[in-house]
Amino acid sequence: MIRNFVHFQQMEYITHKLFYVVLLCLLFLSPPFVSSQLNYKFYDSSCLNLSKIGCDASILLDDTSTLKGEKNALPNKDSVRGYEVIDKIKLALEEACPCTVSCTDILTLAATSAVYFSGGPYWPVALGRRDCTTASEDAANDDLPSPFEPLENMINITAKFAAKGLDLRDVVVLSVAHTIGFAQCFTFKTRLFNFSDSGKPDPLLDTSLLTKLQNVCPNQADSDTKLAPLDPVTSNRFDNVHFKRLVNKSGPLQSDEVLMGDSTTASMVISYSRFPNLFNKDFGASMVKMANIGVLTGQNGQIRKNCRVVN
Known part of the structure; x- marks a missing residue:
């Protein structure tokens, strides 16, 4: 420790x-x-x-x-x-x-x-x-998973976490960072209008969410940097609604939907959507693990006087 x-x-x-x-x-x-x-x-x-x-x-x-x-x-x-x-x-x-x-x-x-x-x-x-x-x-x-990761890339996403000493459960539980905040339209706009070059929306996306996102992110270049809430229900509260939305196919990011495309991770998502106390416990454990990745101590590194620049 x-x-x-x-x-x-x-x-x-x-x-x-x-x-x-x-x-x-x-x-x-x-x-x-x-x-x-x-x-x-x-x-x-x-x-x-x-x-x-x-x-x-x-x-x-x-x-x-x-x-x-x-x-x-x-x-x-x-x-x-x-x-x-x-x-x-x-x-x-x-x-x-x-x-x-x-x-x-x-x-x-x-x-x-x-x-x-x-x-x-x-x-x-x-x-x-x-x-x-x-x-x-x-x-x-x-090293960072892309918001455009396709469903078949679950192995690739897991490997990026495993390289840091994190396991499959960490992959799932840490995705809840998307319960708060916003995403730029360009990170999911292809799902709204031209999924996999089909000229059509992603068929897995909930239709009501699709309509809302198309209104926020119209199919034009100047909408790419517009922001859409990742969780419009409780956007300023940290909770397990993120997992409930994934179960209901209401997650805008394809990298999150990947979790429902794999039977093992899908079962974890469903459990977290139903049992918030289990999610809270596992989230804290995963954050402790992540905070200990590649830590510098002793005489290694430095304590910066200004976080933006090296001493």
Whole structure:
């Protein structure tokens, strides 16, 4: 466990208290913050950078003349947001505890807190991670599952998770990040108008959802960057409605519908749609696993003073 090599135990109490005060203020000022933090946690942990490191805040690094980072990778661009919120939390923590709390730990705390304050489960967070000093846009593009994954690519999606030490249950339970937030129209528009080059909508898509999405995302190029809620029923609440929608063929993203195209994952989706307590327990366990992917500790990496740049 990470807590075994925390090197600032005497500061943990003030760190947590200050973090939560800042976070609560920012949650009320910025409702989309929750979905941003789930995206941060998934994308930062899933991406391998040049050093084959995982949970290391590489996603927060800005591009420079010598580094092309992950912010503009296809899965992240115009999707992962709220960088300025992380900046504010980091600034407050640096003023209170200089060079003590890493950007990686901030992301980890932000994910669990944002979920909890939005009605979701709580899971304990151990601190002591350090930040990486590099990032890779190519690795982000290669390693993250695409929203366009076809049904037959379940093996490919699972392999990307398995490479991080996550299993099939983690694949299913972590898809619930799509219970909050929005998707750009281009990520699912082919399902609305020209599925598999058929010139017709995806026959698996619920007809009422199809009509709503076609109104939000008309079949024209200038609608590509428009946003549609991933869960229009409870868009600001973390819950298991995502799984209920998948059972009813009401998920806009094809990469989510993949889960209902495989008998093993479909049974998990159905269970989570019926038993929210089971989902909450498994989600917390999967988030702990993800937060421990490729962690830097000891003298490895650094604690950035500014999350956007290397010291």
